[in-house]
Amino acid sequence: MASKQPFMQFQYPLPYGAILQENGVQFAVYSRSATAMSVLLYKRHSDRDPYKVIKFDPATDRWGDIWSIYVPDLKAGQLYHYQADGPYLPEKGHRFNPQARLIDPYARALAGRFQPSDDGIVRPPKCVVVDDTFDWQGDRHLRRPLSETIIYEMHVRGFTRGSASETDHPGTYLGVIEKIPYLKSLGVTAVELMPIHEFPINATNGEKQDRGNYWGYDSLAFFSPHRGYQHGTKAGDQVRQFKEMVRALHAAGIEVILDVVFNHTSEGNHLGPTFSFKGLENQVYYMLNDDGTYKNYSGCGNTVNGNHPICREMIFHCLRHWVYNYHIDGFRFDLASILSRNRHGELVPNPPMVELIAEDPMLADTKVIAEAWDAAGAFQVGSFSDLRWAEWNGHYRDDIRRYWRGEAGRLGPIATRVSGSSDLYQNGTRKPYHSINFVTSHDGYTLNDLVSYERKHNQANGEDNRDGDNNNYSANYGVEGPTRRKFIVELRRRQAKNMMATLLLSQGTPMLVSGDEILRTQRGNNNAYCQDNAISWFDWKLVERNAEMLRFTQAIIAFRINQPSVRRQTFLTGQPTENEVLPDVTWYGPTGKPVDWNSQSRSLICVYGTHGLDDPEAKNVMILMHSGQDSQRFTIPEHLRKLPWQQLLDTSAAAPEDVHPGATGPALPASGHLKLVHHTLMCYVA
Numbered sequence: 001m002a003s004k005q006p007f008m009q010f011q012y013p014l015p016y017g018a019i020l021q022e023n024g025v026q027f028a029v030y031s032r033s034a035t036a037m038s039v040l041l042y043k044r045h046s047d048r049d050p051y052k053v054i055k056f057d058p059a060t061d062r063w064g065d066i067w068s069i070y071v072p073d074l075k076a077g078q079l080y081h082y083q084a085d086g087p088y089l090p091e092k093g094h095r096f097n098p099q100a101r102l103i104d105p106y107a108r109a110l111a112g113r114f115q116p117s118d119d120g121i122v123r124p125p126k127c128v129v130v131d132d133t134f135d136w137q138g139d140r141h142l143r144r145p146l147s148e149t150i151i152y153e154m155h156v157r158g159f160t161r162g163s164a165s166e167t168d169h170p171g172t173y174l175g176v177i178e179k180i181p182y183l184k185s186l187g188v189t190a191v192e193l194m195p196i197h198e199f200p201i202n203a204t205n206g207e208k209q210d211r212g213n214y215w216g217y218d219s220l221a222f223f224s225p226h227r228g229y230q231h232g233t234k235a236g237d238q239v240r241q242f243k244e245m246v247r248a249l250h251a252a253g254i255e256v257i258l259d260v261v262f263n264h265t266s267e268g269n270h271l272g273p274t275f276s277f278k279g280l281e282n283q284v285y286y287m288l289n290d291d292g293t294y295k296n297y298s299g300c301g302n303t304v305n306g307n308h309p310i311c312r313e314m315i316f317h318c319l320r321h322w323v324y325n326y327h328i329d330g331f332r333f334d335l336a337s338i339l340s341r342n343r344h345g346e347l348v349p350n351p352p353m354v355e356l357i358a359e360d361p362m363l364a365d366t367k368v369i370a371e372a373w374d375a376a377g378a379f380q381v382g383s384f385s386d387l388r389w390a391e392w393n394g395h396y397r398d399d400i401r402r403y404w405r406g407e408a409g410r411l412g413p414i415a416t417r418v419s420g421s422s423d424l425y426q427n428g429t430r431k432p433y434h435s436i437n438f439v440t441s442h443d444g445y446t447l448n449d450l451v452s453y454e455r456k457h458n459q460a461n462g463e464d465n466r467d468g469d470n471n472n473y474s475a476n477y478g479v480e481g482p483t484r485r486k487f488i489v490e491l492r493r494r495q496a497k498n499m500m501a502t503l504l505l506s507q508g509t510p511m512l513v514s515g516d517e518i519l520r521t522q523r524g525n526n527n528a529y530c531q532d533n534a535i536s537w538f539d540w541k542l543v544e545r546n547a548e549m550l551r552f553t554q555a556i557i558a559f560r561i562n563q564p565s566v567r568r569q570t571f572l573t574g575q576p577t578e579n580e581v582l583p584d585v586t587w588y589g590p591t592g593k594p595v596d597w598n599s600q601s602r603s604l605i606c607v608y609g610t611h612g613l614d615d616p617e618a619k620n621v622m623i624l625m626h627s628g629q630d631s632q633r634f635t636i637p638e639h640l641r642k643l644p645w646q647q648l649l650d651t652s653a654a655a656p657e658d659v660h661p662g663a664t665g666p667a668l669p670a671s672g673h674l675k676l677v678h679h680t681l682m683c684y685v686a
Contacts, residue, residue, distance in 0.1 A: 011132055012324035012362075014317055016066075017106030017223070018080065018129040024072035025129050029082055029104060030310060031280045032065040033094060036085035039069065040101060045079060045112030045126045045235055053083075076131035077235055079111060080104070081124075084279055090292040093283030095274055103127055103276040105285075105314060107221045110198050111235035116206030123206070124275040125198070125220070125227070128236040132325050134243050141329055141365050142255050144189055146390060146509055147433040147569045149367070150557055151257065152188035153441060154514035155215070155536070156196060156229045164540035172231045173238070173245040180252045182543075186517060186550075187557035190255035190367075192332055194442055196242070197258075198224040200266050204273045211462055211530035215442065217334060218266040218300070220276070222318045225326075246327050255329035257367060258322060262306060262315050263338040263374065264298035272301060284310050287345050295345050297338050299375030306339045306353050315353065320362050330367030332392070337370075337378035347378055358387035369436055382424030390434040390509065392441075393421055400439050401450065401473035404498050404679070406627050408600040414625070415595075418606060419585055420507035422571045431569055435508035439499045440516055443469075445526045447499065447516035450474045451492040452481060457524030460531060468527030481524060491679060493519070497552055497651040497658065498627075498681045504556040505566050505623055505683065517553040518542040548655040555661040559648060563685075564615045565608040572608075582609025582620050582640075590626070592635035592672070602628040603676075607640065619663075620686040621648075626676040636672040643686035652680040 013019070019026040027039050036058070040050035054071060056062065061069045082104055086096035099121050103110065108130035115123040160167045160175030169175040176191075183191065195216030203209050216226065230238035246256050265285075267278050270293045277285035287295040287303040294302040305311050322328040333339065340351045357368055372384040372391045381394050399413040416423055420432030440447050454476045456468045477488050477495075496519060503510050514520075515538050522528050528536045543550060560566055572585040587595045590603040608621040620643060626632045647665030650658060657665070663685035668674075676682060 012320045014106055014223070014321060016317075017104050017108065018078070018127065020076055020129055020131055021070070024070055025074040025078060026068065026070045027080070028066055028068040029106075029280065030066055031084055031086070032284065033281060034067070034084040034086040034096065036098070037061075037067040038083040039071070040081040040083055041074075042079040042081075042126050047079075048115055048123060050081070074129065076129050078129040079126035079235060080129070081127060082280070090270065093288050093292050095278045095282045097274050097279055100274045100279045102274075102279045103221055105221070105276060105280065106317070107224050108132070109224045109236040109239050110221055110227055113202050114200065114204050114206045122204055122273045122275050124204070126235075127221075130236050130239055132239070134240065136243075136247060136327065139247050139250050139327055141323075141327060142250060142253065143365050144255055145433075146367055147431070147567050148561070149190050149255070149433075149509050150188045150504075150560065151190050151192050151436070151509065151511035152183065152186070152514060153192045153194070153511055154538075155194045155442070156226075157532070158214075158537045159514060160538070162534065162537040162540055165538070166540070169231045172229050173225075173241040174231050176245050177248045180248060180254070183249075183254055184252050185554065187554055187561060188254065188512075189561075190257055190329065191249065192257040192259060192511065194259050195219070195261055195334075196226050196229065197222050197261065198226050201228050204275065212532060213529060214532040214536060215529045217261050217529070219261045219264070220266055222260075222262070222314070223321055243326060250327065255367075256327075257330040257332055257369070258328055259332045259334060261334045262318075263304055263335040264300040264302050265304065267302060269294045269296065269301035281310070284308055287341075287343065297341060297345060297374050297376040297378075298335055303338060303341075303345070305343055307342050307351055312353050312356060316356060316360065319357065319360075323363060323366055328366070330369065332369040332371065334371055335374040336372055336384065337374040337380050340378070340380065340384070354385050354389070355387065358385060358389060382421070386428035386430065388430075388434075390436050392511075393417075393424070393435045393437055393508070395424065396421060396435060396437045396506075396508070397439055397441075398473055400499060400502055403602075403625075404495060404502070404627050405473060405475045406602060406629060406679070408602060410627075411595060411599065411601060411604055412597050414604065415587060415606065418502065418506045418623075419572045420568070426571050432507040432571055433509045433567070433569065436511050437503055437506050437508040438511040438513070439503050440513050441511070442513060443527070445472055445474060445524075446513065446520050446522050447496050448492075448519040448521045449524055449526070450499075451495040452476055452521070453524040454480060455524075456526045457481075458527050460525060460535065461527060461529075468525075472526060493549065494651050494679055496549065498625075498679060500549075500553055501556055501649060501651060501681050501683065502625070504553075504560050505621070507566065507568055507572065510560070512553075514538055515542075517550050518546045519549050548658070551655070552649070552659045555659040556649065558661065559663070562617060563621065564613055564618045565610060565621045568613070570612070577609075577611050581611045582607060584609050584611050588637060590632055590634045592637040602626060603632045603634070605634065605636075622684045622686070624674065624676060624682040626678070626680050629678050631675055631677045634674045634676055636668065636674070638672065641668065641670070641672040645684040645686045648683040648685050650680070650682045652677045
C-alpha cells in the first residue's frame with residue numbers, strides 16, 4: 001500500500017533557482033550571453049558582502065544556456081545572490097555588470113532590504129533557500145464556480161494595519177487570519193489580494209522612500225511572497241505564514257486570488273539599476289527598442305517580454321508554483337494586454353502566453369482574470385480571449401456610475417451591464433460570469449468618495465495632483481468632500497447603496513473593494529499607490545460607525561448566494577414562454593409598458609424570471625431603478641401584480657427598513673403603483 005505523505009500534497013518542484021536537496025543545494029540559472037557566473041553566499045541578511053563566492057566552471061557547470069552547480073552542506077535558510085559577467089553593450093541589449101549582486105529570478109523568498117552603498121554596487125535583498133514542505137492538513141482548492149463567486153479586493157497590510165484593527169499581528173498574513181470571522185460575516189467567497197510578490201520596501205540606494213510603492217505593483221521576484229507582510233524577521237518565514245493564511249481562508253470557505261504583475265519589474269528603464277533580469281539576460285527578459293532602450297507598454301519604465309519562450313516558461317512555472325505550492329485558487333493579471341503583445345510589442349491574435357495559461361491542464365481548477373488593457377493604448381475588454389478568461393469589465397464600472405449620477409439616455413447601457421454584458425462576451429464561448437463587474441477598485445475612488453468628490457485630491461502623492469484619472473463619473477451633490485448637511489449625507493449614502501445593490505444584483509461576477517461596505521474614504525485621493533497610512537488602511541472604527549451600510553451589503557450578498565436568478569450561467573434572452581413562468585428577463589418603463597430605449601428617461605424596471613432555471617430555490621426578482629432628481633411614479637404591469645411580491649430592499653428607506661434579509665419586507669401594493677423618490681432602487685422578490 002502506498003504511504004500517505006501529507007506534507008507533500010500539491011508540491012510542484014521548480015527546475016531553476018535554489019533547489020534544496022538532501023545534503024546540499026543545486027543552483028540553476030538561465031543566461032545565454034554570460035561569460036562567467038558565480039553564486040554569492042551570506043550568513044545574515046544584513047551582511048554587505050558574501051562570506052563565500054563559488055564560481056561556476058563553464059566546462060562542467062554549464063548545460064546549454066543553463067548554469068547549474070551543486071553546493072554541498074547548505075540548508076534551508078541559506079542566503080545568496082548570483083553574479084554574472086558578460087558584455088556591456090546597451091545598444092545591443094546587453095547590460096552585464098560583474099560587480100552587480102543579482103536576485104535569482106526563481107528565488108522562493110527574499111530577506112532584508114536594499115542596502116546603502118558608497119562603492120556604487122547595488123545590494124538588493126538576499127535570496128533565501130526555501131524548504132516548501134508544509135502540513136496542509138488535507139487542504140484542497142475549493143473549486144467554487146466563477147458564477148457563484150463574490151470577490152473582495154483587499155490589501156494584506158492595509159486590511160489590519162490600522163490601530164483600531166485590534167489584532168495581535170497587524171499588517172501581516174497572520175493578521176488576515178485574525179479577521180477571517182469578519183470576512184465570513186460579510187459573505188464574500190474569495191479575496192483578491194493586491195500584489196504579494198516581492199517588491200522594494202525602500203529605494204535601491206538603500207534610503208527610505210518618502211512615498212514608497214504601497215500597492216506593490218513593482219515586482220522584484222515573482223516566486224516570492226512579500227517579506228514586508230510577515231510577522232517577525234526570520235529569513236523565509238513569510239513562506240510558512242502565507243501558507244497558513246491560505247489554509248485558514250480555505251477552511252473558512254474563502255478562495256484566494258492573487259493580483260500578479262507580469263508586465264514589468266522594478267528595474268525601471270535604461271537609467272534604472274541592475275539587480276536581477278538586466279544582469280542575467282536583459283535582451284530576453286525585456287522588450288527593447290533598436291537602440292537598446294526599453295519599450296514601455298506598462299507605464300513603469302520597462303515591459304517584460306512575456307511571449308519570449310524563456311519568459312513564457314518562467315510565467316508558466318510561476319503560476320504552477322503558486323497553485324501547487326501555495327494552493328492559490330486564481331489570478332488577476334495586471335495590464336494583461338501586454339501578454340497579447342509579441343516580442344516586437346505588436347498586439348497579435350491568439351497570443352501564446354494567453355493560450356498557454358487558459359489551456360494548461362495543471363491550472364484547470366484556477367480562475368484567470370484579465371485587466372484587459374495596458375498603458376500604451378490597448379483596450380481589449382470583451383475581446384481579450386475566447387477561451388476561459390474572465391475580464392475586469394471597465395464598461396460596467398463606467399455605465400453604472402453614469403446612470404446613477406443621473407445622466408440621461410443611459411437606459412440601454414445600464415440594462416446591458418445589469419444583464420451580463422452580452423455585447424462584450426456573448427459572441428465567443430464565454431458566459432455572463434466572465435464579466436467581472438465592479439463599480440470601484442483599488443485604482444480610483446472608494447465608493448464613499450465616488451459620491452463625495454467631483455475632482456481628485458491627490459496632493460499627498462507629491463505629484464502636484466497630476467497623477468490619477470481625471471475621468472471618474474463622480475458627483476458630490478453640492479459640497480466637495482465631507483459635510484454635515486443632512487440632505488447631502490443621506491443622498492450620498494443612498495447613492496452608495498444604489499450602486500452596491502446594482503453590483504450585487506447584476507448578472508456576472510461581482511467584485512467589491514475592501515472597505516466599501518463600511519464607506520471607507522481616501523479623502524478624495526483616487527491614486528493612493530504611495531499612501532501606506534490611514535488614507536489607504538481599512539478603518540475598523542467604521543464597522544460600528546457605518547453598521548447600516550455593512551448590514552445592507554451583508555444582506556444582499558446573502559441573497560445573491562442563495563438566489564440563482566441573479567447569477568445565471570447563460571445569457572438572458574427575454575424570449576416569451578408558453579406557460580405562466582416569467583421569461584428570464586423583461587424590461588419595462590415606469591408606466592409598466594415596454595421600454596422606449598431611445599428615451600431620455602432615468603427610470604427602469606427589470607424583472608428576472610425563473611424560466612430555464614432547474615432549481616427549486618429560483619425566484620422571480622423585480623428591480624426598480626430611478627436615478628432622476630425628482631420623484632417618479634411606477635406602475636407595475638398587471639400580469640405581474642398577481643404574484644406574491646415581497647420587498648427585499650428600498651434604498652430610500654431609513655434603516656432597518658432599507659433591507660429585509662430573506663425578502664421578508666412589505667408586500668407589493670395591490671394597486672401596483674409605487675412612488676420612488678429621487679435616486680432610489682427598490683427590489684421585490686416573488
